[in-house]
Amino acid sequence: MKPEIIQELIKIVGEENLYTTLEDLYCYTYDASFLKADLKDLAGVAVYPGTVEEISMILTLANREKIPVVPRGAGTNVSGGSVSIGDCIVLVLKRMNKILEIDKKNLIAVVEPGVITGQFQREVEQLGLFYPPDPASLAVSTMGGNVAECAGGPRGVKYGVTRDYILGLEVVLPTGEIMTTGGRTIKNVTGYDMTKLFTGSEGTLCVITKIIVKLIPLPEAKSTMMAVFSEMEQASETVSEIIAGGLVPCSLELLDNIYIKNIEEYAKVGLPVEAGAVLLIEVDGDSEILSKQIGKVEEICRRLGAVQIRVATTKEEAEDLWLARRSAFASVSRVKPTIIGEDATVPRSQIPVAVRRIQEIAAKYNIIIAILGHAGDGNLHATILTDEMDREEAARVEKAIDEIFVLTVELGGSLSGEHGIGRAKSKFITLQTGKIGLEIQRKIKHALDPNNILNPGVMFGA
Amino acid sequence: MKPEIIQELIKIVGEENLYTTLEDLYCYTYDASFLKADLKDLAGVAVYPGTVEEISMILTLANREKIPVVPRGAGTNVSGGSVSIGDCIVLVLKRMNKILEIDKKNLIAVVEPGVITGQFQREVEQLGLFYPPDPASLAVSTMGGNVAECAGGPRGVKYGVTRDYILGLEVVLPTGEIMTTGGRTIKNVTGYDMTKLFTGSEGTLCVITKIIVKLIPLPEAKSTMMAVFSEMEQASETVSEIIAGGLVPCSLELLDNIYIKNIEEYAKVGLPVEAGAVLLIEVDGDSEILSKQIGKVEEICRRLGAVQIRVATTKEEAEDLWLARRSAFASVSRVKPTIIGEDATVPRSQIPVAVRRIQEIAAKYNIIIAILGHAGDGNLHATILTDEMDREEAARVEKAIDEIFVLTVELGGSLSGEHGIGRAKSKFITLQTGKIGLEIQRKIKHALDPNNILNPGVMFGA
Structure with a gap:
């Protein structure tokens, strides 16, 4: 990076919020995906802005000088969307980490992008409110990153994903202009739905600086059960039957035999190592109806051949059942x-x-x-x-x-349900979007970012 | 319209699906808004295509000849988004009216744009499924129109609006190209969320030719009550308290004194004509918890000063309560x-x-x-x-x-919750979007529709 650019950036964010050494910049050559940038792709500089105005100045500068900018939250991206690409500016949003408002009357909250998702959830739950999206990374990942990727999680089956909870945004465009989208109401059809266009745009269209979040009342109670099947087909069929039966659990997690064996070896939770599949099922809602719901689910599991069923009767028992699911990645990490x-x-x-x-x-x-x-x-x-x-x-x-x-x-599916396309999967995208579909998206990218400075290569490839 | 264009259109849709007389075209000079096109804005031709290929050919032709195209469903648009504008082609989607698929296992349906919303709802409800969006026009309005406008309705408070139920689309772009968006899964983050961008785009970006709809299980039961207040402020405060109390009714309708008086005069439903406000409240869900919920709502209404409360105990009584709400527009239409x-x-x-x-x-x-x-x-x-x-x-x-x-x-609100901007409100749009916000939307419009042939004037003004 040219020294005069560094000097301009120092003027914007202050010396204490700017990093240029190899050991600092090395951290941005990887994220939680298997992609790792070469040393030739080391960033030129990393900046930690504190305000939307600073971000606006940084992007104005980058756009003028045609310097690539890679926005980054906690770096938990699993599709390589936040790794550095050559002599770029890595723009880290972690300093902008305030929950600005939780409005119980209107069931909304306003947060900065650097707020950690899990922490935000705990804060709203203390007020009897609920922000359902629960990506596995939530203990460290940020709301800004979650919005940029449209993060999902186990609760998607009942509650949907991040996009279903974002009502409005403040963003900085690649040209440095500040724009607000959506608003504080559930119903809003003024103009195109820019909020939803920016949600899941993987840092290619804008830098998110403020988020208006929709909340819902916290469900009164939840109930957890586990069902073990000899065959994977039985477990899969059970999933379809549960949904077709009009029941919508808040989580419906499936583990195959490889996971079952490894989890049992690693965590000793009492899983039968010969089982073909395990379903972990959680229902939530009014306490009066939970046992009826669990009963119906249990009945379906038995009918479709479950060889073992465990229903948690206490919070601790439920935690034990979830332990199996939580140990999953750690357990297979030992294998290879x-x-x-x-x-x-x-x-x-x-x-x-x-x-x-x-x-x-x-x-x-x-x-x-x-x-x-x-x-x-x-x-x-x-x-x-x-x-x-x-x-x-x-x-x-x-x-x-x-x-x-x-x-x-x-099979009529999607290349990515919740991880994003990033740099890792860009070569596959036309499989799903088709040539026209990708061309139209490229046109939108070009209309908003004519110099292609924001996260170039992500989604669209080189 | 030049005779050679008419000839080309006849080749595409057939003579029986094309209209050119004054008495035919006059019908397209108005919709359900207060806008009415002058006779100088009479369309040049109206066509009723039957397939996506025909629509593709029509748009290819229109784009080549730079002829404006106004897409139209049932013409119930309330913001003037479907009225003719000069020597244009009115493209009516009513012939494409098949429910192609209702998939109970995956809780989705696939429909053509001309399917009538209310009829679609009845069909899925017979299978124990639920498509919640309920615009007042649903007995006649079409799914395509509902998607183009992102229609809402009373159930928005609990169930959201049209955009929350659209998983994927097939559309024809202004250039005549056919594009698919989204898919058949709830989780889908492959590329930009074009489905949501097109939903609510008011016929300015594409013509919708197929819709993949998300369904949910039909709630077991519902319960209706009416609360009468002397003062509007009490009723408004009650609404806030109900929501803040963690209760989310499926409808929460408010009528003021002018409506109350006129409804009573017109429909004789027993409303106290001196009342300042009436709330009509409906809760739905598992039958076990409905009476508890209604009880809680009743308690809040009483605490905030309701002078009269009626809880329906039968389906007929519930119908009677809804009659007041349904008579609303008819009752005031007598006044002016x-x-x-x-x-x-x-x-x-x-x-x-x-x-x-x-x-x-x-x-x-x-x-x-x-x-x-x-x-x-x-x-x-x-x-x-x-x-x-x-x-x-x-x-x-x-x-x-x-x-x-x-x-x-x-007050932090939106110019339009569910009616759209159309031609009627385009001059106000920057109040909400700001100058930058509108400019960015214009850029997207231009990127997709360089000749501005699709519903020109809608949203962006002349």
């Missing part, structure tokens, strides 16, 4: 050094086919693919256990991933 | 020949202020403004009772409307 978590999503009735075909792909390429999923919304996390240092295996893994993506689209 | 229904929306805690200030505006300009609203989501329908032939009063009405819009934005 590289874990690639895909998040292809299919219509839920296609889960049995998708699981079978993914297992066939694993066999064909002689690699390990474990399956864990937010089965209620068809969001499968096919987890590839591999070793990136093994070049020969890596080549097979790549071919397997290609086939999984083609399969997903063939 | 011209009814202008605005739908400014404010954060619900601002309802008392908004109502008071609107009453002050009515007094200042010596006009009649009745207020009825989806109070649960702050969506007030300020109804101006006037006579468009009275030029002097019309001038006062115009000034009053200007003030209502400024007030709405000042």
Whole structure:
């Protein structure tokens, strides 16, 4: 980065909020995806602005000088959307971390992008309110990052995802202009829905500086159960039956045999290691109706062949059941050094086919693919256990991933349910959008960011 | 319209699906708004295509010849978004009226744009499924029109609006290209959220040819009550208290004294004509918890000074209570020949202020403004009772409307909750979007429709 640019940036954010050494910038060459930037892709500078005005000045400068800008929250991105790309400015939003307002009368909150999602949830829950989106990263990931990626989580099946809770935004455009979208009302049809366009735009259209969030009343109670099946097909069929029966659990998580074995070895939670699949099911709502709901779910599980059912009767028992799910990634991390978590999503009735075909792909390429999923919304996390240092295996893994993506689209699904496209999956995007679909999105990108300075390469490729 | 264009159009849709006489085209000079096109704005031709391919050919032709195209469903648009504009092609989607699929396992449906919303709702309800959006026009309005306008309705407070139920679209772009967006899964973050951008774009970005709809399980039961208040402020405060109390009724409708008097005169439903406000409240869900919920709502109503409460104990009694609400527009239509229904929306805690200030505006300009609203989501329908032939009063009405819009934005609200901007409100749009906000939307419009052929003038003005 040219010294005069650094000097201009220091004037904007102050010396204490700007980093240029190798050891500092190295941190931005990776995020939570398997992508890692080469040293040639080391950022030129990282800045931590404190206000929307500072961000506006930074983008105005970057746009004038045509310097790429990579926005970043907590760096938990799982599609490589926040790694540095050459002599760029990494724009870290973590200092803007205030909950500005929680408005109980209107069921809304206003937050800055650097607010940590889990902390925000705890704050609103203390007031009897609920912000449902629950990405696995929520203990560290930020609201800004969650909005930029349209994060999901287990509760998506009942409560939807981040986009369903964002009413309005303040953003800085690539040209440095400040723009507000949406507002403080649920009903709002003034102009195009820019809020939803920016939600999930992966830092390519704007930098998010303020978020108006919709809240709902906190459900009175919840109830958790686990059902064990000999065969994956039975478990998948059970998921479809539960939904078709008019029951919508708040979580409906599926684990395959590879996960079951590894979790049991690692966490000793009492899972039968020969089981083909486990479903972890949580319902929530008014306490009067929970036991009726759990009863109905239990009945469906039994009818479809569950060999073991455990219903938690206390909070501690529920925690124990969730421990299995929470130990999942840690348990498979012991097997192989590289874990690639895909998040292809299919219509839920296609889960049995998708699981079978993914297992066939694993066999064909002689690699390990474990399956864990937010089965209620068809969001499968096919987890590839591999070793990136093994070049020969890596080549097979790549071919397997290609086939999984083609399969997903063939089954009427989406390349990504909640992880985003980022840099990791940009080469696959036309499989789903088609050529016209991508061209139209490129036109929108170009209309808003004519110099292509904001997160270039993300979504659209080089 | 040049005869050779008509000839080309006949080749595409067939002579029987094309109209050119004055008496036919006159029908497209108005919709359900107070806008009415002059005879100079008579369309050049109206076509009723039957397939996406035909629409693609029509738009390709229109784009080549730079002929404006006005898409139209049932013509129930309340912001003038579907009236003809000069020598244009009116593109009526009513022939494409098939429900293509209702998929109970995946809780989705696929419909053509000409399907009537109310009919679609009945079909899915027979299968125990639910499509909540309920615009007042649902007995005649179409799914395509509802998506183009992002229609709302009373149930918005609990269930959201059209955009919350649209998972994917097939559209024809202004250039004639066919594009699909979104898909059949709730979680889907592949690329920009084009589905949401097109939903509510008021026919300015694309013609909708297929809609993938999210469904939810049909609630088991519902319960209706009416509460009468001496003062509007008490009723407004009650709305806030109900929501803040963690109760979310599926409808929470508010009527002011002008409506109460007229409804009683017209429909004799037993409303106390001196009452300041009436709330009509409906809760739904599991039958076990409904009476508890109604009890809580009743308690809040009493505490805040309700002078009369009626809880329906049978379906017929519930129907009687709804009769008051349903008679509302008919009852005021007897008072004055011209009814202008605005739908400014404010954060619900601002309802008392908004109502008071609107009453002050009515007094200042010596006009009649009745207020009825989806109070649960702050969506007030300020109804101006006037006579468009009275030029002097019309001038006062115009000034009053200007003030209502400024007030709405000042209170943190939206110019339109569910009616859209159309041609009727385009001159006000920057009040809410700001100059930058509108410029960015114009850029998107230009990127997708470089010749400005699709519904020109809507949203952005001439």
